[in-house]
Amino acid sequence: xxxxxxxxxxxxxxxxxxxxxxxxxxxxxxxxxxxxxxxxxxxxxxxxxxxxxxxxxxxxxxxxxxxxxxxxxxxxxxxxxxxxxxxxxxxxxxxxxxxxxxxxxxxxxxxxxxxxxxxxxxxxxxxxxxxxxxxxxxxxxxxxxxxxxxxxxxxxxxxxxxxxxxxxxxxxxxxxxxxxxxxxxxxxxxxxxxxxxxxxxxxxxxxxxxxxxxxxxxxxxxxxxxxxxxxxxxxxxxxxxxxxxxxxxxxxxxxxxxxxxxxxxxxxxxxxxxxxxxxxxxxxxxxxxxxxxxxxxxxxxxxxxxxxxxxxxxxxxxxxxxxxxxxxxxxxxxxxxxxxxxxxxxxxxxxxxxxxxxxxxxxxxxxxxxxxxxxxxxxxxxxxxxxxxxxxxxxxxxxxxxxxxxxxxxxxxxxxxxxxxxxxxxxxxxxxxxxxxxxxx
Numbered sequence: 410x411x412x413x414x415x416x417x418x419x420x421x422x423x424x425x426x427x428x429x430x431x432x433x434x435x436x437x438x439x440x441x442x443x444x445x446x447x448x449x450x451x452x453x454x455x456x457x458x459x460x461x462x463x464x465x466x467x468x469x470x471x472x473x474x475x476x477x478x479x480x481x482x483x484x485x486x487x488x489x490x491x492x493x494x495x496x497x498x499x500x501x502x503x504x505x506x507x508x509x510x511x512x513x514x515x516x517x518x519x520x521x522x523x524x525x526x527x528x529x530x531x532x533x534x535x536x537x538x539x540x541x542x543x544x545x546x547x548x549x550x551x552x553x554x555x556x557x558x559x560x561x562x563x564x565x566x567x568x569x570x571x572x573x574x575x576x577x578x579x580x581x582x583x584x585x586x587x588x589x590x591x592x593x594x595x596x597x598x599x600x601x602x603x604x605x606x607x608x609x610x611x612x613x614x615x616x617x618x619x620x621x622x623x624x625x626x627x628x629x630x631x632x633x634x635x636x637x638x639x640x641x642x643x644x645x646x647x648x649x650x651x652x653x654x655x656x657x658x659x660x661x662x663x664x665x666x667x668x669x670x671x672x673x674x675x676x677x678x679x680x681x682x683x684x685x686x687x688x689x690x691x692x693x694x695x696x697x698x699x700x701x702x703x704x705x706x707x708x709x710x711x712x713x714x715x716x717x718x719x720x721x722x723x724x725x726x727x728x729x730x731x732x733x734x735x736x737x738x739x740x741x742x743x744x745x746x747x748x749x750x751x752x753x754x755x756x757x758x759x760x761x762x763x764x765x766x767x768x769x770x771x772x773x774x775x776x777x778x779x780x781x782x783x784x785x786x787x788x789x790x791x792x793x794x795x796x797x798x799x800x801x802x803x804x805x806x807x808x809x810x811x812x813x814x815x816x817x818x819x820x821x822x823x824x825x826x827x828x829x830x831x832x833x834x835x836x837x838x839x840x841x842x843x844x845x846x847x848x849x850x
Contacts, residue, residue, distance in 0.1 A: 687798075
């Protein structure tokens with residue numbers, strides 16, 4: 410983008426100037442619509458989510474057999490919802506701002522198998538592919554006990570096929586570990602910002618890891634190219650996959666059950682705010698879609714991105730989506746939040762979800778580190794930096810009267826609100842690595 414084009418973009422969308430200057434910024438979406446109006450743009454329905462839910466249920470006996478840690482949840486990959494009152498107090502003290510309502514943490518950081526939100530969509534897409542192949546070969550019917558997949562016969566069958574993905578780390582971990590367990594020949598194309606321990610862990614599971622000196626976009630591009638050369642290779646496309654998206658969307662109705670167990674009401678008088686860290690957009694987009702289907706217009710989803718990688722905010726605010734990257738406006742896409750280090754957002758997610766999202770904000774690396782230290786100190790919980798991106802959201806929503814005015818929230822509604830920060834990763838971070846994070850905090 411030349412300087413004239415950039416000047417024109419800034420003139421039309423003043424928020425772009427703040428992004429270029431790497432300011433922590435917030436953008437509330439004034440063009441949000443109701444679920445009924447926004448749903449046709451998504452192109453998916455409740456039936457699609459139900460289909461994904463049923464498939465995961467079919468695979469539950471297999472997952473219990475090969476990953477004993479899932480036995481507690483009967484083979485369902487799900488995370489705990491925890492109130493974090495001490496963190497709420499710490500945030501209020503630190504930012505001199507009362508958070509109206511109650512603060513919760515959704516601990517996808519501690520999901521079984523791969524310790525991040527990617528254990529939802531990533532594992533689901535691998536299982537989808539495995540089922541498809543086994544059904545086509547008449548080795549499986551959907552009435553079978555899927556525990557039968559845990560056999561040398563099935564591993565040999567899946568060994569004829571390859572799976573590939575481009576990743577900054579956590580998606581690669583989920584897809585690599587699951588694919589290798591089934592017997593697939595799996596390759597993960599890793600960007601420069603991927604953590605070494607994640608590469609080491611994948612290799613320990615027999616996964617081929619190809620490293621790039623460039624960012625996520627190049628890893629995906631090269632992975633896609635390599636996969637095209639092999640007719641038996643299936644490329645999992647984080648940017649455009651509706652299957653991945655649906656794996657994440659199942660979280661909506663599961664969260665509804667958890668809130669019911671906590672006797673939490675979500676309705677007009679008791680709004681729910683959910684804050685989701687965003688990289689390319691598939692994970693938070695899918696979860697937000699599932700939440701909208703579960704709670705309708707009473708849930709309000711806000712995405713959080715690093716100041717150095719605000720690709721979804723940039724794409725949605727300008728309406729250009731995947732036709733613009735942060736590099737186009739002179740931002741380097743280098744951040745400690747490796748899972749969010751994405752320069753160009755998913756065009757599918759941006760276009761599908763833009764009318765159903767309440768807004769976006771950015772925060773710098775040091776803010777994430779500070780929040781990481783605060784959570785560890787107040788609640789004795791350890792997450793990776795990117796997973797803390799959502800933690801600033803409740804402060805911003807409580808602070809900005811313009812947001813309350815936009816949605817016509819009354820003071821009483823906000824007092825009865827619940828705020829859920831989606832903790833997206835960190836459960837498998839090695840002790841030394843976590844110590845480095847805490848030192849920086």
